[in-house]
């Protein structure tokens with residue numbers, strides 16, 4: 001099938017590459033010329049395990065191309081994915097201006113034939129109909145320019161909501177091994193096209209677990225599909241805030257949240273995923289999606305109290321590492337704190353709304369010097385959004401002269417650092433383990449005083 005994916009970020013690029021891998025003829029469009037140039041040269045603009053290799057083989061097979069020319073993309077695609085960003089506005093609402101620009105551009109470039117326009121961006125509930133309206137507006141404006149005002153366009157299209165559930169860091173794996181595929185539309189024809197598109201994934205042809213039953217498809221209406229995405233992320237964020245609340249109580253009563261999480265996680269109604277206590281959730285999705293749902297509820301005169309509490313717990317949790325540093329170091333002014341990890345989770349280069357950013361800001365405010373080492377950020381030279389922190393190129397340089405270390409991101413490589421060597425380079429060897437990730441005994445044997453979160 002001929003596919004066009006518009007927006008080549010974490011979602012768009014992975015979607016485009018994986019659809020090419022399963023046999024479709026894909027063109028990925030981005031309005032960032034630099035990015036397009038980079039991708040055309042075979043390089044991925046984002047860090048995502050497995051993506052560059054797959055991208056290279058799909059380009060070589062001739063099934064994947066990149067361009068900044070939206071009209072060429074619209075002409076090429078039978079299915080047009082909108083996968084641009086929907087960042088949060090200061091009010092908590094989603095900023096849908098990029099989706100709007102793309103929808104208008106699609107409308108202006110529709111010529112003839114039938115197209116399925118797919119919202120893969122996470123968009124506020126009701127956006128499916130809104131996108132339809134904007135596409136028609138775009139088409140109408142183009143007709144006007146051509147002196148054909150009022151003449152209907154020859155092209156036909158339907159809108160589908162197909163929310164994305166991939167996780168940064170395992171995005172390729174998640175695309176080939178989805179838990180479910182959600183398709184929302186009022187058009188039977190569009191839903192049939194989408195099912196055909198995803199058929200190789202549904203039958204697990206590219207899965208790591210080909211013998212599992214087919215991937216469930218949830219066929220629903222536009223608004224329910226949009227709501228499924230918000231509800232899923234809000235549930236997961238709330239689950240983390242829940243275990244963090246339990247961890248804070250554990251800290252006070254002397255219980256161990258890791259054992260508590262194990263004990264409750266074995267209950268099949270609860271499950272053991274997303275029960276790791278720590279310094280809270282962040283990234284480009286949870287914070288903005290929970291805020292957007294709260295905002296939508298507000299628009300309909302409903303106060304989403306549980307979601308608001310999940311956000312409040314998370315905001316407090318982000319600076320819990322500071323409280324712990326104050327407990328061990330007392331005054332932070334004039335002290336040097338080293339952060340192990342910067343990204344909001346391991347195996348990504350994404351710093352959007354990472355807890356590290358709040359911690360750096362707060363430590364700076366309190367007069368501490370902040371250094372950091374992150375396996376990807378330190379190497380790639382990517383420093384966007386980072387101020388008030390010295391980024392070191394290796395963990396031992398990070399430890400040198402520090403009064404305490406704080407583990408921010410649970411990168412696997414942090415299990416095997418030479419902690420004994422690092423402890424010797426520090427003024428005082430305190431480790432605040434913000435993810436309860438390291439082994440207390442190992443750290444203590446290396447000379448550290450270890451402090452966990454509720455552990």
Ligand SMILES: NC(=O)c1ccc[n+]([C@@H]2O[C@H](COP(=O)([O-])OP(=O)(O)OC[C@H]3O[C@@H](n4cnc5c(N)ncnc54)[C@H](O)[C@@H]3O)[C@@H](O)[C@H]2O)c1
Nearest residue numbers: 007008009010011030031032083084085086098121122164
């Ligand atoms: N990142 C995730 O893990 C994730 C997971 C699920 C859903 N989502 C949702 O998917 C959407 C995309 O997220 P992302 O993280 O990939 O965003 P991103 O910011 O990484 O990428 C967006 C891309 O769109 C491009 N773009 C913007 N305007 C454009 C235009 N007019 N024409 C062409 N390209 C344009 C940008 O240059 C950028 O490359 C968001 O709505 C997000 O909420 C993200």
